[in-house]
Amino acid sequence: MIDEEVLVKSVTEATSEVFSMMLDMQVDFVGVVGDSRPSDSGLISLVGITGDWGGSGVFCCSPTLAALLSSRMLGTESVPGKPVIDEEVLDVVAEVTNMMIGNIKNGLEILTGPLAISVPTVVHGRNFQFRNACGLRGATLAFKTEGEQFEVRIGLAPASEQAAVRSRIPILGLAAA
16 A cells, blocks of 8 residues: 555655756755645646556646756756747656656555556646546645745556546547447
């Protein structure tokens, strides 16, 4: 069984390791977030998790932090002011998410058995919300680095429990007549 303490430890360790090793950035754990609020503008990067347990891992940050991560990882100059979100920035956010969720996955496999992760999907825009399906055990953790706050979310449940929370969505043309 996975409890919140195990999730918090796994997410905190993975996040600190990726930011330290790959970006040469110090992160501070701010705390567990109860209700996550949508931002006016931001990026979310999602990675699916499958196996005997399944769910998703999510990295949420501001455009300013995304641009800073890109400049750190690619060794380019960070331009102050209004950040530009281009393909390079989106690719870096995806890769940072992949590394964090991959490390979290590796740490949890002792409890869950073998897990696999999907290719990251990055969404960028304004005034959007998202949520995980009901029934997932999870944690949303807030971190701070370079004056910017970000969140890492993890939600998992045994595959046997997930069938109860899935809804069937008909696909046009495939419905039985």
